[in-house]
Amino acid sequence: MLFCLNSFYQRILAPLWASTTPPEVLGSKIPIRYGKTIVFDAKRNAAVNKMGSNFMQLCQRFQIQQMMLEAQRTSDLIWKINSAP
Amino acid sequence: MPKKTQSDEAWLATVTTAVKAFCHEYKLIYAVKARERAASFEIGCLHMLLTNYEQVGELLPMNLNENGEFRYLTSPNGNPDNFSWIQLSVNGRDFQVRQQVRVQSHWQDDIAFCPDIVVLKPEANVQSVLDEDFANGKRKFFSVKSDQVVSAHRVQVAQSLSRVACLIHWRVSGSPPVV
Numbered sequence: 430m431l432f433c434l435n436s437f438y439q440r441i442l443a444p445l446w447a448s449t450t451p452p453e454v455l456g457s458k459i460p461i462r463y464g465k466t467i468v469f470d471a472k473r474n475a476a477v478n479k480m481g482s483n484f485m486q487l488c489q490r491f492q493i494q495q496m497m498l499e500a501q502r503t504s505d506l507i508w509k510i511n512s513a514p
Numbered sequence: 515m516p517k518k519t520q521s522d523e524a525w526l527a528t529v530t531t532a533v534k535a536f537c538h539e540y541k542l543i544y545a546v547k548a549r550e551r552a553a554s555f556e557i558g559c560l561h562m563l564l565t566n567y568e569q570v571g572e573l574l575p576m577n578l579n580e581n582g583e584f585r586y587l588t589s590p591n592g593n594p595d596n597f598s599w600i601q602l603s604v605n606g607r608d609f610q611v612r613q614q615v616r617v618q619s620h621w622q623d624d625i626a627f628c629p630d631i632v633v634l635k636p637e638a639n640v641q642s643v644l645d646e647d648f649a650n651g652k653r654k655f656f657s658v659k660s661d662q663v664v665s666a667h668r669v670q671v672a673q674s675l676s677r678v679a680c681l682i683h684w685r686v687s688g689s690p691p692v693v
Binding site: 430433434440441442444445446447448449450451452453454455456459460461462463464467468469476477480483484487490491 | 525526528529530532533536539540543544546549550551552553554555557558559561564565568573574575578579581582583584585586588600
């Protein structure tokens with residue numbers, strides 16, 4: 430389960446979440462149109478932020494630390510599991 | 515990790531239930547195509563860069579579309595004149611932050627590479643030429659001279675598993691704004 434959640438965070442959530450904290454000038458007040466169909470705007474940012482926050486709360490509820498999610502390789506994750514307090 | 519007071523099986527069952535509920539609630543948000551995830555990652559890197567530049571200068575999106583949106587250039591084949599870019603004003607000089615602009619080699623005109631994000635000098639001009647050696651001369655080749663580049667940035671996945679934001683930064687020439 431831990432490896433599944435780590436993969437979801439690394440491959441799905443983190444890239445989507447990355448674009449939701451824009452500088453003042455771009456990405457919120459001024460939407461970004463990427464290609465013909467993809468738009469990054471305040472509405473999308475709010476939805477992704479809510480999903481990200483809820484995912485982190487879910488992990489926290491089951492005592493999965495953020496550093497476990499941020500491990501980028503299997504070996505890193507195994508090391509963190511073994512060295513966790 | 516499982517609580518001491520709970521068996522492994524019980525912990526796993528509880529987490530599975532919670533994860534299923536999470537997936538049910540948010541699948542429409544996270545189940546997007548890989549291209550959109552990659553775009554989000556790339557834009558996240560641009561945001562990181564611009565957030566840094568905001569501390570040293572003033573940012574102004576230029577050449578927005580008719581709806582007031584920032585039209586992101588997604589490929590070096592696109593004409594930069596048709597897409598938006600960021601003007602970065604530092605100490606009275608207006609730099610350009612652009613995406614997907616090829617940089618022509620200083621050593622050999624026939625060689626060019628395409629960083630994901632470049633910062634160009636104020637006087638920089640994206641040139642377009644028709645060349646028989648590129649797309650049989652049917653499409654224009656857009657590029658800038660290397661001496662017009664202040665810095666180049668590559669959006670890069672750090673490891674095979676990782677999509678966490680990572681920005682490789684090269685300072686190329688000139689006296690760039692501090693990042």
